[in-house]
Amino acid sequence: MTKAAIDYARNGVSNPRSVANDLKRGARQARIDLDPRATSVATTFVGEVRRNFDIGQNQGELLFDLGSLAVGGPYAKAVGRFADARAAATPAKYIGQGFSERAANYLAEPYPARGKGHHFAPKRWGLPKGFSDSEFNVLKPPGISRGDFYKLHRNVDESFHGAGLSKALRPESWSAKALGIEPYGLIGRLWYGSPGPLKARVGGMAAGVGGGAYDVEHREGRRDP
Amino acid sequence: MTLKTCAVFKSDIPSDQIDEEGFEQFGGLNLVEALSAMLVRRGYRVEPPWDGGLDGWMLNIRKDGRRYWLQVSEMDAVQRYLVCFDMSWVWLPRRARYEAFLQGLDEDLRKDGRFHEIVWLLKEQDPYELFPPASATVTP
Numbered sequence: 001m002t003k004a005a006i007d008y009a010r011n012g013v014s015n016p017r018s019v020a021n022d023l024k025r026g027a028r029q030a031r032i033d034l035d036p037r038a039t040s041v042a043t044t045f046v047g048e049v050r051r052n053f054d055i056g057q058n059q060g061e062l063l064f065d066l067g068s069l070a071v072g073g074p075y076a077k078a079v080g081r082f083a084d085a086r087a088a089a090t091p092a093k094y095i096g097q098g099f100s101e102r103a104a105n106y107l108a109e110p111y112p113a114r115g116k117g118h119h120f121a122p123k124r125w126g127l128p129k130g131f132s133d134s135e136f137n138v139l140k141p142p143g144i145s146r147g148d149f150y151k152l153h154r155n156v157d158e159s160f161h162g163a164g165l166s167k168a169l170r171p172e173s174w175s176a177k178a179l180g181i182e183p184y185g186l187i188g189r190l191w192y193g194s195p196g197p198l199k200a201r202v203g204g205m206a207a208g209v210g211g212g213a214y215d216v217e218h219r220e221g222r223r224d225p
Numbered sequence: 226m227t228l229k230t231c232a233v234f235k236s237d238i239p240s241d242q243i244d245e246e247g248f249e250q251f252g253g254l255n256l257v258e259a260l261s262a263m264l265v266r267r268g269y270r271v272e273p274p275w276d277g278g279l280d281g282w283m284l285n286i287r288k289d290g291r292r293y294w295l296q297v298s299e300m301d302a303v304q305r306y307l308v309c310f311d312m313s314w315v316w317l318p319r320r321a322r323y324e325a326f327l328q329g330l331d332e333d334l335r336k337d338g339r340f341h342e343i344v345w346l347l348k349e350q351d352p353y354e355l356f357p358p359a360s361a362t363v364t365p
Contacts, residue, residue: 112249114247114248114249115249115278116276116277116278116279116280117278123275123277123283124283124285124294124310124312125312126285126292126312149279150279153279157280159280159308159348160279160280161306161351161352161353162300162352162353162358163251163279163280163281163298163299163300164242164251164252164298164299164300164301164302166244167240167242167244168244170301170302171301171302171303171358171359172301172358172359173300173301173353173358173359174358175351175353175357175358176351176353177351177353177354177357178353178357178358
């Protein structure tokens with residue numbers, strides 16, 4: 001996460017327009033996510049229900065963000081999202097792992113924007129949807145390939161052993177066991193399994209508490225001669 | 226004795242995975258709907274299935290103040306993988322109830338003609354160790 005954040009910052013310094021473009025894209029995406037009028041009406045009833053359902057989910061997430069505004073939620077979200085960004089993988093990497101060329105091409109594709117991410121607090125815990133499906137709980141690094149996302153999911157979730165690929169690629173599938181990929185230890189799972197916005201938020205809160213404690217100590221220090 | 230809470234099986238229920246451009250959905254919805262119907266017949270309250278992406282399709286199940294969670298995914302073209310979790314807060318008599326839940330599920334799977342070659346596993350066991358994938362080997 002740190003390297004990706006440094007790379008992003010370094011790129012931003014040398015090419016400020018890229019950061020501006022990212023922010024513009026983020027604002028446009030926010031409008032698409034939250035405003036039913038920002039995307040065109042679907043051609044089928046089912047499609048329209050799905051479009052409105054997605055927007056409803058995003059509005060639920062917004063309520064969580066608004067609730068956390070006082071402690072820097074949206075700021076942490078924006079910072080953390082960039083920190084999660086990953087470099088793209090190439091098919092050669094997956095061919096080297098033993099996949100066919102077609103499967104390797106599939107695994108090197110970016111993980112779909114609509115694809116489900118890794119839930120840091122598992123869905124089965126039954127937490128409120130506004131938090132559970134928010135960017136504070138769902139890890140889906142921007143730019144990550146399908147294959148790297150499978151690996152990351154295994155690294156941070158012991159109960160995930162593998163999954164199928166596209167139907168057209170069957171009988172090939174992705175198995176962590178076959179690739180020798182193991183879950184991280186507890187600390188690794190907590191660190192790498194938590195989304196950037198959550199880390200930024202918790203870090204921000206810790207800095208706030210630390211700063212407050214420092215401030216109290218400093219004032220008390222001033223009272224004492 | 227540790228409970229076996231996961232199962233690998235085959236099913237006549239065809240894969241419902243969707244691989245359309247711009248819309249992808251992992252398979253397993255038809256499977257969890259079939260399981261949901263079985264559990265409802267046993268008196269469990271089952272919420273609508275939830276799409277868990279790579280983890281498959283999920284069900285939240287309740288009975289007598291207890292809550293269970295069930296996930297089903299398509300490992301490949303043939304094998305299906307089921308995982309159960311006991312999410313109850315109340316501890317006792319936890320094991321007996323959970324065991325009854327798992328036994329009922331096993332009975333129903335075996336009675337229903339659409340499920341075959343059911344093998345129950347411990348949570349720690351890797352299903353792909355029993356049924357290795359068609360490609361992808363460990364790189365040196």
